[in-house]
Amino acid sequence: MQPTRENAWETLTRYTQSESLLRHALAVEASTRFYARRLGEDEERWGVTALLHDFDYEIHPTLDQHPQEGAPILREEGYPEEVVEAVLSHAEHLDMPRDTPLKRTLFACDELSGFVHACGLVRPTGLEGLEPKSVKKKLKQPSFAAGVHRDEVYAGAELIGLALDEHIANVVAALQPISEQLGLRRGADAA
Numbered sequence: 107m108q109p110t111r112e113n114a115w116e117t118l119t120r121y122t123q124s125e126s127l128l129r130h131a132l133a134v135e136a137s138t139r140f141y142a143r144r145l146g147e148d149e150e151r152w153g154v155t156a157l158l159h160d161f162d163y164e165i166h167p168t169l170d171q172h173p174q175e176g177a178p179i180l181r182e183e184g185y186p187e188e189v190v191e192a193v194l195s196h197a198e199h200l201d202m203p204r205d206t207p208l209k210r211t212l213f214a215c216d217e218l219s220g221f222v223h224a225c226g227l228v229r230p231t232g233l234e235g236l237e238p239k240s241v242k243k244k245l246k247q248p249s250f251a252a253g254v255h256r257d258e259v260y261a262g263a264e265l266i267g268l269a270l271d272e273h274i275a276n277v278v279a280a281l282q283p284i285s286e287q288l289g290l291r292r293g294a295d296a297a
């Protein structure tokens with residue numbers, strides 16, 4: 107099977123109702139696709155993987171199930187092993203090697219996409235004008251978006267060999283075009 111975005115969206119929405127989880131999937135997809143384009147990789151394949159990385163979280167909300175018990179479902183549906191393995195590798199507790207650019211990028215985009223999204227939600231202009239330095243400042247406030255693992259944000263940037271500022275700027279740029287789907291205000295609406 108050569109999975110398409112449509113396949114992945116169909117699988118994701120069959121198992122996921124929560125709007126915030128769907129928005130998380132879309133945010134990680136946009137960031138991962140950004141890097142696929144930049145690196146000349148298979149954007150569709152990378153996007154599919156990102157859309158699916160938490161597809162089973164609603165049915166498997168604890169780490170003794172997510173994402174490892176989701177993997178057999180993906181295999182059953184015919185997703186290629188490259189996709190299934192990358193999905194598995196995003197989970198820290200499984201301790202799998204992140205030995206492909208797709209695995210590294212997915213890991214690097216997962217927590218940071220959620221964090222940048224959270225930053226955008228509390229700004230009247232959404233992501234417009236959001237600077238890496240203010241994202242970094244918020245990273246240092248443990249109470250803000252407390253669910254985001256800071257250590258994974260820092261480790262992710264390092265894993266893809268980028269300075270944190272650059273990685274943040276890339277993720278902000280990647281999310282801006284889908285602001286509306288993410289429930290973010292746009293600069294123009296706020297004016």
Ligand SMILES: [Fe+2]
Nearest residue numbers: 159160173196
């Ligand atoms: Fe996850």
Ligand SMILES: [Fe+2]
Nearest residue numbers: 130159160216
């Ligand atoms: Fe995630």
